[in-house]
Amino acid sequence: MRVLVASDDVGELDARTAADVIGRAFHDHGAQVAVVVLAPDAPRPTTQAELARLLAEGADVVDLTALDVPDFGAALLRTFDDDPAAALDALRRQLAGRTLTVALDGEVLDVPLTGLGGWAVNHSRESGGDIADGLAADTGARGWLQQLGLDDGPGSGAAGGLGAILLACGARYVDRITYAMEATGFEASASQADVVVTGCTDLDFHAKGGVLVERVVQVGEAALRPVIVVARRNFVSSRELRTAGIEAAYALTADIEPEPVTVEGFSELARRVARTWRF
Incomplete structure (x- = not known):
């Protein structure tokens, strides 16, 4: 048998x-x-500092299902520069010429960062916040995207909002189980x-x-x-x-x-x- x-x-x-x-x-x-x-079969960082180290070492596949991101990815960018926009440019240069594959839970692959169905509002609600808290979180997320010069879209809310940064760097999302x-x-x-x-x-x-x-x-x-x-x-x-x-x-x-x-x-x-x- x-x-x-x-x-x-x-x-x-x-x-x-x-x-x-x-x-x-x-x-x-x-x-x-x-x-x-x-x-x-890929590294599974739990902090943004660990993710930054893996990317610097040339990791091409990362599993972000255990990553805690309370700040839309600001901590990752600070490892490059104090200015978020300049830091994003530095991360883009680091990842240029290679495709980063990001393994995520399937249900977050298409989640946007902003809007009533976006990660910011949902995370606020799941954390016990009221309507005002959700609107404040959404406003903060919109301001963050504007600061980086990025548009929201499907997948931008993945990994606690880090998805917007990764997509801007050409990352490829995959469902971790399918992968x-x-x-x-x-x-x-x-x-x-x-x-x-x-x-x-x-x-x-x-x-x-x-x-x-x-x-x-x-x-x-x-x-x-x-x-x-x-x-x-x-x-x-x-x-x-x-x-x-x-x-x-x-x-x-x-x-x-x-x-x-x-x-x-x-x-x-x-x-x-x-x-x-x-x-």
């Missing part, structure tokens, strides 16, 4: 650890297992597997386990392969699972306030799933 495993984080376990635990359980029960991490699937040949691997296994923290009908689980399910359906989910908690009935394209789901607990997920506990669940799926 051939098993393809690609997991998201499961509670306190990161995606790689969770996938390895699942893969090991199936391997120990005689399956041929391929474990794939659906994340770009990882293409780089690993995930679709081809799914077509050769007998079963595809993924994992997530909580599986409910609204979120369906998150974006990664949804994408894995789509690939599994296209390849006509059953997809099963191993989760911390599952709130979806068997009938609803099949409607969502999931053959079966297995949960670690049903507790409202679950205990932290440990390798030991998750391994026990994974072994039970592997014993169930043997043919």
Whole structure:
């Protein structure tokens, strides 16, 4: 039996650890297992200073999904010059002649910086701000673009507004999961597997386990392969699972306030799933 495993984080376990635990359980029960991490094989900076260093070192691909940008990218530009416009020109010169590929979460690829649907207003609202705060944030974002001599547009609001700067430097955006699937040949691997296994923290009908689980399910359906989910908690009935394209789901607990997920506990669940799926 051939098993393809690609997991998201499961509670306190990161995606790689969770996938390895699942893969090991199936391997120990005689399956041929391929474990794939659906994340770009690229540096993932958490600060703008770290991003500036990576760009200076010649990085051509960066994953910005963990980057905290509270200032529309002003900190990145300050590593070049105190004047934002002059700093942007310096960054353009640094990136001239090469295409920077920026991996982002798919839902932010086309988000503008300004307007009611822009990042500035949405971030203000998500931070607990009222209408006045949102309008003030939008005004600040418009002023920032004007200071840089840039126009707003799809993707300018990505990475906390840093997107406007990166697009002005010729960067190319990619959905991080799509990029990882293409780089690993995930679709081809799914077509050769007998079963595809993924994992997530909580599986409910609204979120369906998150974006990664949804994408894995789509690939599994296209390849006509059953997809099963191993989760911390599952709130979806068997009938609803099949409607969502999931053959079966297995949960670690049903507790409202679950205990932290440990390798030991998750391994026990994974072994039970592997014993169930043997043919």
